Amino acid sequence: MSAYQDDIKQVSSLKEKAGSPWGQINPEYAARMRAQNRFQTGLDIAKYTAAIMRRDMAEFDKDKTKYTQSLGCWHGFVGQQKLISIKKHFGSTERKYLYLSGWMVAALRSQFGPLPDQSMHEKTAVASLVEELYTFLRQADARELGGLFRELDAAREAGDSAKEQEILDKVENYETHVVPIIADIDAGFGNAEATYLMAKQMIEAGACALQIENQVADEKQCGHQDGKVTVPHEDFHAKIRALRYAFLELGVDDGVIVARTDSEGAGLTKEIAVVNEPGDQGDIYNSYLDVEEVAAEDTKEGDVLISRNGKLVRPKRLASGLYQFRQGTGHERCVFDCIEAINAGADLLWIETAVPTVHEIKGMMDEVRKVHPDAKLVYNNSPSFNWTLNFRQQAYDAWVEAGKDVSGYDRDRLMSAEYDDSELAAEADARVKTFQADTSREANVFHHLITLPTYHTTALSVDALAQEYFGEQGMLGYVEGVQRQEIRKGIACVKHQNMAGSDLGDDHKEYYAGDRALKAGGAKNTSNQFNNI
Secondary structure (H helix, E strand, C coil): CHHHHHHHHHHHHHHHHHCHHHHCCHHHHHHHHHHHHHHHCCCCCCCHHHHHHHHHHHHHCCCCCCCEEEEEECHHHHHHHHHHHHHHHHCCCCCEEEEECCHHHHHHHHCCCCCCCCCCCCCHHHHHHHHHHHHHHHHHHHHHHHHHHHHHHHHCCCCCCHHHHHHHHHHHHHCCCEEEEEEEEECCCCCCCHHHHHHHHHHHHHEEEEEECCEEEEEEECCCCCEECCCCCCHHHHHHHHHHHHHCCCCCCCEEEEEECCCCCCEECCCCCCCCCCHHHHHHHCCCCCCCCCCCHCCCCCCCCCEECCEEEEEEEEECCCCEECCCHHHHHHHHHHHHHHHHCCCCEEEEECCCCHHHHHHHHHHHHHHHCCCCCEEECCCCCHHHHHHHHHHHHHHHHHHCCCCCCCCCCCCCCCHHHHHHHHHHHHHHHHHHHHHHHHHEEEEEEEEEEHHHHHHHHHHHHHHHHCCCHHHHHHHHHHHHHHHCCHHHHHHHHHHHCCHHHHHHHHHHHHHCCCCCCCCHHHHHCCCCC
C-alpha cells in the first residue's frame, strides 16, 4: 500500500477507536496534512539531505559530469523561489542545492546593520537563516501538494478515474523542495568549543554540510579581500573534529564537512606552530615563514626566535604582531592544507583563488590527489571575480600563445563594451559557459556555487524598476517590466496570495468547519484574475 493510502488507513483506524467525538474528522484530510509536513524537525532534514549529498558524491566519483550546483541566498523566500524555479524548468531538484553565505548574513541579516564579511554578525543569525530557508521550502511542498489535492478532488467530482489515478501517482512520487544546504560557519566564531556549539545549532536547524575556513576567528576576512590570517593546522583540525562531534552527537552520522583554505591569498599568521618532531605539521607550517638567520649576539629585546636545521632564525614580524609567510608559497600551502584537512576528517575541500582559471585549480588538486585520489573540491564561482575581464584576458593570452593576431585588442581594456560583439569576447564567453564542466572534469570539482547571486540580482532588478516606475513610464514600468514578465514566464509568485499560503489556509478552514468555512478564495478575490494564465 502506498504511503498516502497507508496514512488514510491508519487515521481511519484511530478514528474508529475514538468513536463519535472524531465523527467529523476526515482521515484523508489528515493524511494530506501529513504529506504536506513530511519533515518534523531540522534533524529530520539534516539526515535526509546528508544522505542525498553522500549519494551525489558517490555518483560524481563514477561520472565527473554529475557535479552539483547551488546559489547563495539571504532569505527563505529567495531560497524557496529558486527551488520552485528549478522544479519548473528542470522537473527535478537532482544535484541542485542551496548555499548559505556568511557574507550575505553579515551584509543583510545582522541587527548591527550592513557589515563586512569579518564574523562580526550575531552567531545565531546563521542557524536562524538555515531554519528560515527550510521553513519556506517546506511551505513550497505544502503549497504544491495542496494544488494536487485540489486537482484530485476535482477529478473525483468529475468521475474521471484515470485523472484521479494520475494525480495519486504524482502525490505518491512527489519530489520535495527540501535540498541540501551547505552552510558557512566562517572560522568557527571562537575557539573549538564555540565552533561545536554553533555547529549543533546549525545542524538542529537542518544543515547537513558545514563549511569552515582556516583563518583566525577574530581576524577573519572575506576570502577575496586582503589581510587574511591563517592558523596552524592543529588549531584548524580541532575545529574540524568539533564539527564531526556535533554531527555524531545529533545522529547525523554522514554529515558533510567542507574544509576551506584561504592560504593562496593569506600571507600572514598569528602564531608560530608547535613542533613536536622534525617534519611534522608544525614544522612544515613554520617552514613557510619568512625568516632571517641571526646569531645569538645579534638578537634584540622581545625577539621571537626559532631553531631550524640547527640554526637560529628570526621570523619577520609586522608592527601588528603578525608573522608573514614567504612570497610565492600560497599554492604550496594550499596543497598542504588540503592534504592535512582530509587527514583530519574533512569530506570536501574548498580552495579560494585569486582568479577563476582551470589550470590553477587543476594544478593544486593534482598535487592533493597524489595523496588522496578521491579528494573532491567545492569551488566558489564568486561575483568577486570580474568574470568577463578575466576570461577575455585568458582568451587573449591563449591567442598570443597560439600566434593569433591580437592587434585589434587592448588587453588592459578588454572589459570595454566595444569588444562585446567581438570574436575574442565570444571565445571568452564559451570558456565561461563550460568553466564548471571543465573544472569538474579536470580538477575534480564536485560542487559549484555562487556565493552572492541574489545580492546582485536584487540590486539589478530594483534599479530597473526604480528607473522606470519613478521615471516617465510610471505604472507601466511595473506592469511591463515585472507583472507581465511574471505572467509570460509562468512565475508562480504572480499569484502572491497563493504563494503566501492563502489557499492552504482555505483548505484547512474547510477541514475544520466544512460548509461553514469562511474562505478567502471566493469570487471577489482579485487573484482570480490570474487563474487562467
